[in-house]
Amino acid sequence: MSDVSSAERECGKAFLPKFDSQGLLIAIAVDSETKDILMVAYMDEEALAKTRETGLAHFHSRSRGRLWLKGETSGHFLRVQEMRVDCDQDALILLVKPEGPACHTGARSCFYRRLDGEDLEPIA
Template sequence: MTEKPDFAKGNGLIPVIVQDVTSRRVLMLAYMNETAWTRTVETGLAHYWSRSRNALWLKGETSGHVQKVHAMYVDCDADTLLIVVEQSGAACHEGYASCFFRRFENGAFQVAEERVFDPKEVYKA
């Protein structure tokens, strides 16, 4: 039987840290439920649970910016995942390589990098 993280503590959801295999940058934090975990294991592509849309979500299903899983780690409490991925395109829906594109400097969060794509071109109505 396949082992799995502990989904019970977070009411069925666990936080998932996503790191780029090449740049080693942290790309985003997302959440998985057990179905998202199973789909990720079966397909090798990162699937999450969208808390805002209340829906299973293949990362990149709209943008094409899929995440191919290279490795998955669980933490000491078994309730948080770290997945190392090969990111197509960029992780952030705002067009940046990482969702963490604002750095805290001089008491404020300042955009610290350039966009990789134009969100208006990628997410068309």
């Protein structure tokens, strides 16, 4: 349990990230120009520190169980322009400048389909 009060976390000026029981925060990458949601991932303390240190989005890969620099294999980095923190500091919005597609499928965004009844339809 944290020593930080809700009032400190919600109304104070200090950055006091609230990691979940697995040590993760939700991180939503948003294109800083278009405001399109590009992807949702998780950050642990290491990923958050590396992102702040380098200006490049780092995440915690749950499937690989390790630090992951977005773009490390594809070259499609996300350059962080601004970080926004939600009210209880357990989620972040990263306003980013993408250097190529954000999705591993090659799509610009991981959100490239919409639900239409029971079917997924590509978003034009």
